[in-house]
Amino acid sequence: xxxxxxxxxxxxxxxxxxxxxxxxxxxxxxxxxxxxxxxxxxxxxxxxxxxxxxxxxxxxxxxxxxxxxxxxxxxxxxxxxxxxxxxxxxxxxxxxxxxxxxxxxxxxxxxxxxxxxxxxxxxxxxxxxxxxxxxxxxxxxxxxxxxxxxxxxxxxxx
Numbered sequence: 106x107x108x109x110x111x112x113x114x115x116x117x118x119x120x121x122x123x124x125x126x127x128x129x130x131x132x133x134x135x136x137x138x139x140x141x142x143x144x145x146x147x148x149x150x151x152x153x154x155x156x157x158x159x160x161x162x163x164x165x166x167x168x169x170x171x172x173x174x175x176x177x178x179x180x181x182x183x184x185x186x187x188x189x190x191x192x193x194x195x196x197x198x199x200x201x202x203x204x205x206x207x208x209x210x211x212x213x214x215x216x217x218x219x220x221x222x223x224x225x226x227x228x229x230x231x232x233x234x235x236x237x238x239x240x241x242x243x244x245x246x247x248x249x250x251x252x253x254x255x256x257x258x259x260x261x262x263x
Contacts, residue, residue, distance in 0.1 A: 106167070106212075106216070107172070108208050108209070108211070108212040109208065110171065110172050110173070110205070110208060111169055111170060111171060111172060111178075111205065111208060111209065111212075112169075112170040112172060113167040113168070113169060113170070113181070113212070114167060114168050114170065115159070115166075115167065115168070116152055116155055116166060116167070116168045116180065117152070118149070118152055120152065120168055120177055121145060121148045121149050121152060122145070122148075123176070123177045124142075124148040124151065124152070124177070124180075125142055125144075125145050125147070125148040126197070127177070127178075127179060127180075127195070127196075127197040128141055128142040128147070128148060128151070128195070129141055129142045129143065129147075129148075130197070130198055132198055133195070133196065133197055133198040133201075134195065136229070136230050136232070136233040136236065137195060138230075162185060163184065164182055164183070164184045165182060165183055165184075165185070166180055166181070166182040167180065167181050167182070168180055169181055169194075169196070169205070169209060171200065171205075177197075178196055178197050178199075178200040178205065179194060179195050179196035179197055179200060179205070179209075180194065180195055181193070181194040181195075181209050181213060182194070183213065183217065183225075185222070188221065188222055188223040188224070189222065189223065189224045189225070189226060190213075190217050190222045190224075190225050190226075191225075191226050191227070191228070192210070192213055192217075192225055192226070192227050193227065193228075194206060194209055194210070201235070202235075206235070206236065206239040207239050207242050207243065210239055210240065210242075210243045211243055213225070214243060214261065214263070217263065218263045222263060223262065223263055224260060224261065224262050224263060225245070225260070225261045225263065226258065226259065226260050226261075227240055227245065227258075227259045228253065228256045228257070228258055228259075229256060229257045229259065230255060230256055230257075231255060231256065231257055237257060237259075240259045240261075241259075243261070244261060245259035245260060245261045246259065246260050246261070247259055248260050
């Protein structure tokens with residue numbers, strides 16, 4: 106699976122070291138709801154969990170590989186809930202500002218539409234303005250909500 110500048114593939118245990126580099130960076134992970142990785146064991150546990158939830162179809166995560174360097178630069182995921190998918194993505198700090206998030210979300214929209222999903226939603230911390238812009242560029246609508254006041258809720262009907 107691929108887009109113009111990126112490949113997407115399942116993560117493997119051999120990704121643990123690079124995953125740790127990305128997920129242990131507090132600055133890069135500041136907009137995630139979960140804590141950054143503190144040890145390599147955190148990255149191994151994430152990979153084990155991903156394998157388990159993938160087989161149960163609870164959450165599907167892919168590694169994002171930059172074609173020009175063949176390096177893992179982040180992850181994207183979706184949680185299928187009937188015909189709706191909840192998406193998320195995280196990137197290494199050195200890949201910010203290059204349009205990769207917009208490209209990933211665009212690819213995810215097309216992938217989910219091909220797999221018969223009818224809507225996509227995303228939750229973004231209020232201060233994550235860059236991610237809000239990414240979703241708006243991909244035609245998501247900001248929906249008013251009061252359940253999680255620290256987050257914005259975006260929806261796209263396919």
